[in-house]
Amino acid sequence: MFKILGVDHIGVAVGSLNEASNFWTTALGLECTGDEVVAEQKVKTSFNPTGNGSEIELLEATAPDSPIAKYIEKNGGRGGIQHIALRVDNIEAAIADLQAKGVRMIDTKPRYGAGGASIAFVHPKSAYGVLVELCQHK
Numbered sequence: 001m002f003k004i005l006g007v008d009h010i011g012v013a014v015g016s017l018n019e020a021s022n023f024w025t026t027a028l029g030l031e032c033t034g035d036e037v038v039a040e041q042k043v044k045t046s047f048n049p050t051g052n053g054s055e056i057e058l059l060e061a062t063a064p065d066s067p068i069a070k071y072i073e074k075n076g077g078r079g080g081i082q083h084i085a086l087r088v089d090n091i092e093a094a095i096a097d098l099q100a101k102g103v104r105m106i107d108t109k110p111r112y113g114a115g116g117a118s119i120a121f122v123h124p125k126s127a128y129g130v131l132v133e134l135c136q137h138k
């Protein structure tokens with residue numbers, strides 16, 4: 001058994017974290033809490049809390065074969081919402097439970113996510129076209 005605790009963050013693919021901050025931090029006034037390179041996923045991320053426990057995660061590709069580079073290419077060179085992350089209370093239980101329900105997982109084991117979270121992606125084919133990230137903070 002597992003429980004969804006809320007929307008943890010929305011992952012937004014951008015061509016450049018610096019350029020995107022003109023909107024997300026300067027215009028909207030969100031505070032960027034820092035950048036992190038997640039080498040395994042070939043991304044550089046920045047987290048921008050919205051004040052209610054949810055965050056906007058900006059994602060920049062660090063390699064041409066990064067999932068973010070592929071997303072931007074598929075999206076005609078533009079960024080956009082790449083994934084939605086749901087906070088769960090127990091990620092191992094969530095993966096096992098969803099698999100038992102026939103949901104296809106990209107990650108069948110939790111992996112490292114930005115900020116030290118444990119994350120696992122659900123395949124978009126099982127989520128009606130949405131890339132869903134499950135995320136548990138320690």
Ligand code: ZN
Nearest residue numbers: 011057085133
């Ligand atoms: Zn994410």
